[in-house]
Amino acid sequence: MEFVSTRGGVRCGFIEAFLQGLANDGGLFVPAHVPKVSKDELKSWRGLSYQELFLKIAAPFVGDEIPEQDLKKLVHDSYSTFRSPEVTPVQPIADGLYVLELFHGPTFAFKDVALQFMGNLYAYVSQKYGEKIHIIGATSGDTGAAAIHGVKSKEGIKICILHPHGKVSKVQELQMTSLLDDNVLNLSVRGNFDDCQQIVKELFSDVAFKSEHSLRAVNSINFVRILAQTVYYFYAYFKVADDSMTEEIHFSVPTGNFGDIFAGYLARLMGLPAGKFLLATNENNILERFVNDGVYRPENFKTTYSPAMDIQIASNFERYLYYLHGEDGAAVTRIMNDFREKGLIAAEGDTLRRVQSDFASYAVSNAACLETIKDYNERHGYLLDPHTACGVAAYERMFKNGGGKCVALATAHPAKFDEAIAECGIRQTFPEPIAELWDKPQRMTVVDSDKQQVIEQLLAFFK
Template sequence: MKYISTRGQVAPIGFIDAILMGLADDGGLLVPEQIPQVSADTLAQWQQLTYSELALEIFSLYVNGEIPREDLKKLVDDSYSTFRHEEVTPVHQLDGSRYVLELFHGPTFAFKDVALQFLGNLYAYVSRKTDSIIHILGATSGDTGASAIEGVRGKEGIRICILHPHQKVSKVQELQMTTVDDANVLNLAVEGTFDDCQRIIKELFADVEFKHKYHLRAINSINIARILAQTVYYFYAYFQLAKQGQANKISFSVPTGNFGDIFAGYLAKKMGLPVHKLILATNENNILARFVQEGVYQPGDFRGTYSPSMDIQVASNFERYMFYLYGEDAAKVTSLMAQFKAEGSIVIEGDVLKQVQADFAAYSVENEECLNTISDYHAKYQYLLDPHTACGAAASDRLAEDGEAAVVLSTAHPAKFDEAIRLRQISQTYPEPIQALFDKPQFQKVVGGTNEEIQKQLESFF
């Protein structure tokens, strides 16, 4: 298996080189040269596997022997042994057709743990095997930062710097990042939005000389390993429902801001998983929903919401989808992304828009509807949603069809967003690891939102 850039100017590279490159050196995103196809017979065999066994089989398709199978098995087992639930990502049934895929049982109570526990261990493995320096640079709208830090804190040969938008993440998210006092961790609180943080990251990675000089590696979902790891729980959830005789029409409703989590579902479907529908749920920062509904990809005014991890206007994984939408035409993708950079928008129509609408359904959830969904599910099912999952639930309620098994991806534990939940007079008890955060000192630097300021911090840290 080789990996190529969506912009076509990088020679095919292997799995480990793809992980280390992160953002492609031509500014594009790396994708597998061919998507592995999974037969019906293989799906039937995989249905009986544990989560870790399933992850090993799926990763093996993409690693293609670069990591010995026993080493890969140890990486997978070590990564998912840190989860609090034996199934890793259990499926919770609410009623006859509604399900919640709980992705928050990892060490930081967020779905990002599923990929970042693995990627952290993978980076440590590569560092040991190649005697290489790993300097991780990432941006977070809330959950990625804590998960990434937890995945590599204290690991020899690795240093990590995480940018987050100052005072635009939840208090628990902030504490999970900034109470870590390890020498290999630097937290920068950037004056601006997540889009500012993400833009800085992509521009620094696009500076190939700077990237190579400081051995920069990506932890955001621009790194293909993140996407590959997230495909696993789509397969796993499908198998759990199939065991209940629900294999005919299974749809997934995915709260998303950066297009990574739902792109993993799209990739799973292209591999052969018989997904009926992918429902894309956004909050009021609804650039992705507007793209699906109207064919216009254009940032609007930034809106702070109760689901801050989705407060994103420019989705970093959107380019990967465009690559497949346009038949893997790298020249077309390059042209479209140049147009977006110059004009601030991409407009599609006709058969191309029809294909987008065949690939996804989409719904944008207003702030009050998000909170109402939390209240409704708590009253009806005695189940507490975090506000991001509530967006997925609201979209599912609007767009799921009769006779369809609808799986909502629950991306975070509700304790991470108590500020929003208390607005509906719902109280909860914090898990002990989260409660303990409030008594710890914080370690972070507040910095301006310019490339030069971040470069200065990195040069001092790395």
């Protein structure tokens, strides 16, 4: 399959899109055409294992660039590390509400679903094509740990992760900084996630630097992240929907960088009978304001109990704009240039009505997040992490009364956010791999939110 940039200036194949991450014109890669899944195919996929389903969905995107047996091995190796044989099991919680548990991978977060596969794919490409792999990424907490665990000690790969200093949970920090492998560099940036993300974007936009140092992307700017996450929307649908394969199932998605919810949107473009995507945010609610009012404009950053959603500028939003504006790369370029100059994207009229047909959105306050954790623990005996709690609180507000079946994405294990759980007066038992973290030494370098300081660290690391 051919991939194109959202800004229209680049076309390439699957592996090249994977290696480039961010297109050289500053856009993000999307498929030149979205493969369609028929109703008969959906019915035939229903009984497949997660790994078998992954292969069915990925095949048209990969094309003939990876031999079938090689792809099978990559998928098998990637998901053999998960604690659940289902990989992403679905749990019924209350009438009409299901939770899709995405936290059964090595770092107890949904990012493992994509990054275990991407880590193995990077190793495969490095070995097969002799490619040098220097991965750089920004994280609000979970991406960094999952990416590092996906490539630690892999030959031919080095990885540098930027995280906001003091603005991730202690477990997230330890999962990143307690891995002392020589191919890992952790930079703790004095700033917030948007500062980290901006530095990474600027490095990838510097085509000469990117090429000279073989920079590769691990954030959801990389389309392979999106592709891998698309699979669990189909998997959850098959677990919840009736046999007709026409029942519309809603999804409530805790949303920060727009990658996870865009994966669901892509699944619907492919033919998944998804209903409404409920975009759940916290008090950093730029996306809620866009869906409800048509105004996308960053405001004051707020620190919350759901730090992975403490984001004002969502990188993957550009992919949605591409489809919203009829796959017109020139239009997206104009919109993104205006946003860079004016700090505003606006939608009105028919455009806003289309947005509201695709998504509903609700912003959950810190207090409501904690109250939802306490309520579901008491009434249903199910402990939610604060991000999942935002998704469930949004469901309660928007879909609970007669809205049909809804799957809420559980994006992390509650043990990763014990600060919030403790605020609820709940004492939880840590899984052994997390409990062991406190006895491990840490290694990280603290830097200012300054691209030049980051470059100096990278040049020394890449030697």
